[in-house]
Amino acid sequence: MPDEPRKPSPHLPVFINHFLSKPIQNRQVLTTLFVDRQWSAGQIAQFTGWSKTSIIDAFSALGITRPQKQRIKSPFGWKLSDEGKLVAHIREQKTVRKIVQLSAKGLSATGIAKFLNERKVPTKNRKRWEHKTILAILERESGRKKENHV
Secondary structure: OOOOOOOOOOOHHHHHHHHOOOHHHOHHHHHHHHHHOOOOHHHHHHHHOOOHHHHHHHHHHHOOOOOOOOOOOOOOOEEEOOOOOEEEOHHHHHHHHHHHHHHHOOOOHHHHHHHHHHOOOOOOOOOOOOHHHHHHHHHHHHHHHHHHHO
């Protein structure tokens, strides 16, 4: 969780404006506040008295960026817990079971996608069901059944 910006001391703006007049001259200050403390440009502006625009321009000119967080996309039927572990998504698991049932009755992946789209069953990303998604779900489910029987 990012540190909250502290109210600047009455001497800080004088120090920054006198000795460190521009954000572009302060790589270490910007890196510490933006990358290490995860402050926004607005929070840094409020703290330092620099304009938000000059801070953003300095980020660009100095190549200051935050490391990209690796986003883990959970497969349909699953969600990420607060601890980052995959756990069953109850509503989506009902759809997964329906997909498996329809496949067992002989419906093709395209037929199952059409069935779900006609009934406006939501996908994880709120788009239309595609046969590739159905195939991935069926493959994942058949793998899970094999694991449970071993």
